Amino acid sequence: MTSPRVSTEMKPPEPPPEANQPTAVVWLRHNLFGSVASSIVSIALGVAIFFMLRGALAFVFAEERLWEVIPRNATNYAIEGYPRADIARIWLSLDIILFLTGVSMAVWKPTGRMTPDSLWASVRSIGTVLILVGVLAPETFGARMTVLILGVVLVALALVADRMLGVRAHEELIPTLALVAGGAAAFLVVLWVLPLERSTQVPYTIGLAVGLVGFGVGKLLTRRVASGPLRAVVTLAWLISLPVIYLHIQRNPQIRWETVIGSWMPWMVGILIVGAGLIAVISRSGRERAGLINAFIVLAAAGVWTISSPMVARALLLLLAVIALATPTFGSSGVGRRNILLLWLGMAAFVAYIFVIGGAGTGLQTRNEYYGGLNLTMMLAVGGLLLSFPLGVVLALGRTSTMPIFRLLSTGYIEMVRGVPLITVLFIARFGILNFLPENLDFDPNVLVLGGITLFSAAYLAENVRGGLQSIPKGQYEAAKALGMTTAQMTMLITLPQALRAVIPAIVGQVIALFKDTSLVAIVGLAEFFRVAREIVPNQPSSLGSIIENLLFAAAVYWIFTYNFSRASQRLERRLGVGTR
Amino acid sequence: MSNTSTKEIVVCDDVKKWFGDFQALRGVSTTVREGEVVVIIGPSGSGKSTWIRCINRLEVHQEGRIVVDGIELTSDVKNIEKIRSEVGMVFQSFNLFPHLTVLQNITLAQTWVRKRPKSEAEAKAMSLLERVGIPEQATKYPGQLSGGQQQRVALARSLAMDPRIMLFDEPTSALDPEMIKEVLDAMKELARSGMTMLVVTHEMGFARDVADRVVFMDQGQVVEEGTPEHFFTDPQHERTKLFLSQIL
Numbered sequence: 001m002t003s004p005r006v007s008t009e010m011k012p013p014e015p016p017p018e019a020n021q022p023t024a025v026v027w028l029r030h031n032l033f034g035s036v037a038s039s040i041v042s043i044a045l046g047v048a049i050f051f052m053l054r055g056a057l058a059f060v061f062a063e064e065r066l067w068e069v070i071p072r073n074a075t076n077y078a079i080e081g082y083p084r085a086d087i088a089r090i091w092l093s094l095d096i097i098l099f100l101t102g103v104s105m106a107v108w109k110p111t112g113r114m115t116p117d118s119l120w121a122s123v124r125s126i127g128t129v130l131i132l133v134g135v136l137a138p139e140t141f142g143a144r145m146t147v148l149i150l151g152v153v154l155v156a157l158a159l160v161a162d163r164m165l166g167v168r169a170h171e172e173l174i175p176t177l178a179l180v181a182g183g184a185a186a187f188l189v190v191l192w193v194l195p196l197e198r199s200t201q202v203p204y205t206i207g208l209a210v211g212l213v214g215f216g217v218g219k220l221l222t223r224r225v226a227s228g229p230l231r232a233v234v235t236l237a238w239l240i241s242l243p244v245i246y247l248h249i250q251r252n253p254q255i256r257w258e259t260v261i262g263s264w265m266p267w268m269v270g271i272l273i274v275g276a277g278l279i280a281v282i283s284r285s286g287r288e289r290a291g292l293i294n295a296f297i298v299l300a301a302a303g304v305w306t307i308s309s310p311m312v313a314r315a316l317l318l319l320l321a322v323i324a325l326a327t328p329t330f331g332s333s334g335v336g337r338r339n340i341l342l343l344w345l346g347m348a349a350f351v352a353y354i355f356v357i358g359g360a361g362t363g364l365q366t367r368n369e370y371y372g373g374l375n376l377t378m379m380l381a382v383g384g385l386l387l388s389f390p391l392g393v394v395l396a397l398g399r400t401s402t403m404p405i406f407r408l409l410s411t412g413y414i415e416m417v418r419g420v421p422l423i424t425v426l427f428i429a430r431f432g433i434l435n436f437l438p439e440n441l442d443f444d445p446n447v448l449v450l451g452g453i454t455l456f457s458a459a460y461l462a463e464n465v466r467g468g469l470q471s472i473p474k475g476q477y478e479a480a481k482a483l484g485m486t487t488a489q490m491t492m493l494i495t496l497p498q499a500l501r502a503v504i505p506a507i508v509g510q511v512i513a514l515f516k517d518t519s520l521v522a523i524v525g526l527a528e529f530f531r532v533a534r535e536i537v538p539n540q541p542s543s544l545g546s547i548i549e550n551l552l553f554a555a556a557v558y559w560i561f562t563y564n565f566s567r568a569s570q571r572l573e574r575r576l577g578v579g580t581r
Numbered sequence: 582m583s584n585t586s587t588k589e590i591v592v593c594d595d596v597k598k599w600f601g602d603f604q605a606l607r608g609v610s611t612t613v614r615e616g617e618v619v620v621i622i623g624p625s626g627s628g629k630s631t632w633i634r635c636i637n638r639l640e641v642h643q644e645g646r647i648v649v650d651g652i653e654l655t656s657d658v659k660n661i662e663k664i665r666s667e668v669g670m671v672f673q674s675f676n677l678f679p680h681l682t683v684l685q686n687i688t689l690a691q692t693w694v695r696k697r698p699k700s701e702a703e704a705k706a707m708s709l710l711e712r713v714g715i716p717e718q719a720t721k722y723p724g725q726l727s728g729g730q731q732q733r734v735a736l737a738r739s740l741a742m743d744p745r746i747m748l749f750d751e752p753t754s755a756l757d758p759e760m761i762k763e764v765l766d767a768m769k770e771l772a773r774s775g776m777t778m779l780v781v782t783h784e785m786g787f788a789r790d791v792a793d794r795v796v797f798m799d800q801g802q803v804v805e806e807g808t809p810e811h812f813f814t815d816p817q818h819e820r821t822k823l824f825l826s827q828i829l
Contacts, residue, residue, distance in 0.1 A: 478676060479670075483666065483738070489694070
């Protein structure tokens with residue numbers, strides 16, 4: 001028998017043992033030359049990589065390459081056919097975006113993960129790559145020695161800096177703000193010192209100054225306004241900025257005020273006021289009366305299509321029906337009532353604005369294809385994402401709904417769209433839809449194509465969101481129900497927020513696909529970024545034979561964008577991951 | 582407990598329920614009076630959970646009558662949410678909302694279902710967190726709490742709705758022995774305050790100390806019911822005797 005043992009004191013926790021960095025030789029032996037077989041694989045693949053790099057560099061730096069066509073066509077790549085006389089409108093759009101970026105940086109105070117350590121490590125990597133390029137590049141490459149020397153200088157600089165950095169170098173963070181400011185300063189130096197486009201020097205400098213002003217305004221606002229509402233307002237400003245930029249600023253609409261005031265105004269003002277009154281009444285009514293008023297509104301929204309009325313009135317009544325139906329659930333408490341009234345007034349004013357500017361013809365010199373280049377690609381990608389997101393969520397909810405009619409409609413829509421190639425959807429959107437619409441309706445082809453992309457993307461998004469909804473444990477639904485929540489409250493407050501978090505990777509994958517798929521709109525005659533690279537630039541008499549260069553450049557640009565999307569999504573996942581199971 | 586009134590708040594009459602071909606409830610009839618603490622015990626698969634889940638209609642019974650606070654649960658009950666907000670429930674797996682903080686978990690239904698102003702809901706949530714002994718956890722997320730703490734938050738979340746009846750579906754079955762006590766203590770305190778409680782549990786100590794009545798179920802029916810004294814000292818039915826001999 002052993003005698004009982006009792007500890008006389010409790011041990012305090014100790015720090016974990018220090019993991020020491022393996023030396024290069026140890027690392028190599030562990031990872032690349034662990035056994036005979038892995039040594040053979042390492043050497044074989046190393047040789048293969050060497051020849052691939054060498055071949056690629058020989059191609060890129062060959063004498064006959066026409067890389068100079070790309071900087072020469074920078075404006076074509078950015079905006080293509082946009083009338084050069086109106087180019088100030090493009091700069092104004094850029095200024096708005098930079099201003100909002102500045103404000104957002106002040107409001108959200110992004111924290112990067114860059115440390116002095118990792119900064120110098122990336123300088124060292126860049127230097128190493130330059131040395132590699134210098135060594136491997138073909139003899140004919142003139143700047144070879146320059147590249148080699150630059151690489152050696154960078155590596156040496158990084159090594160010296162590494163020695164001088166203290167222990168805390170991998171703990172303290174370099175503020176993202178400093179990085180952005182550094183990037184902007186470097187951009188200005190390149191802009192004014194290197195002999196590139198002279199005409200863009202002043203506008204870009206103004207743009208950066210506007211961004212700086214935006215940052216100052218943001219700082220001022222953070223001191224005066226609580227962060228919650230401020231963030232909501234800035235997010236809203238971003239959302240509104242898109243249609244304002246693309247439909248108003250860049251399109252220069254020629255509004256026919258006689259029509260707007262004469263035949264639209266009575267409808268718009270009337271629906272706005274009556275709608276606000278009805279919503280206020282519904283929010284104070286019991287179930288029975290609210291249902292009765294809602295039935296009346298839905299009937300009116302359907303009935304207005306049968307009488308001669310402007311499109312804006314029909315859209316506003318539809319919006320009123322949706323908001324009125326949500327009022328008993330979300331708008332019957334004090335704060336909810338105020339919010340839902342504000343929602344109605346804001347959304348109605350916005351819809352009216354979109355119809356007023358969207359219904360007007362453009363004042364630009366060219367008629368149809370005035371968007372182009374990266375500008376058009378961004379409009380299609382960002383616009384398509386923002387519009388397809390709510391639609392996709394609604395479709396996903398419809399498909400998982402217990403109501404057969406919603407389920408049938410959503411499933412039918414999703415399966416139909418998913419069974420059709422995007423090109424078909426684009427053709428129908430661009431050339432087919434107009435045959436079904438009333439004759440007096442004249443839609444911008446860019447908007448039609450954006451609509452096609454939205455409808456296509458929404459079907460795929462719906463399936464992603466549905467996957468997220470089905471991953472929510474049954475207990476979450478039961479807990480929400482047991483607390484007395486209605487189905488709408490349960491969806492909006494419990495299941496949908498969790499489902500969306502769960503499917504961020506899938507949604508980002510789809511954003512990437514959407515971004516690249518915008519290149520297909522070239523088929524229906526729009527001159528987006530890829531068409532500029534594939535057709536427009538290589539067909540210029542002075543650029544003949546430069547197609548490979550242009551395609552490689554386009555590939556690099558697409559890659560930079562999509563790579564940043566996936567990095568941003570990783571950050572988002574990490575931030576939203578707070579406190580999940 | 583002694584503060585039981587004579588008002589019948591839950592009436593079940595020959596409640597039957599099938600899952601496919603399997604009959605989970607074979608005619609359960611019993612009545613719960615206001616302020617009464619009823620503990621339901623029995624082997625697994627005996628229909629205990631199914632029965633109390635029928636009382637707030639998380640499961641839909643197919644035959645028989647269930648009347649909660651004077652309202653019969655049928656398929657045309659329009660305001661099932663109204664009834665559910667009067668009937669709190671605590672689950673075996675806690676089912677806290679993982680994307681919300683502890684405080685938000687407790688205030689959410691108060692503001693959206695009970696339509697309370699935010700400040701009032703937060704004050705109520707904090708006082709309930711005090712009552713279950715974890716006010717310092719208010720800003721954490723459920724994933725950062727221990728099981729016992731999570732279950733006490735779930736209890737506070739239900740109580741925030743000021744329910745008239747509380748249902749407990751094996752509230753301590755997923756907990757470590759040391760945490761079981763902290764949850765049971767919170768439940769005992771609740772029973773003393775006069776809450777009507779239906780508790781499905783395997784904690785015989787709790788049944789003996791707190792219950793006004795013990796209901797023993799097997800094979801979807803009530804086999805025996807009575808006071809804890811009767812139940813633990815003088816059980817009549819053979820099945821009850823067998824069950825007790827195996828667990829005590």
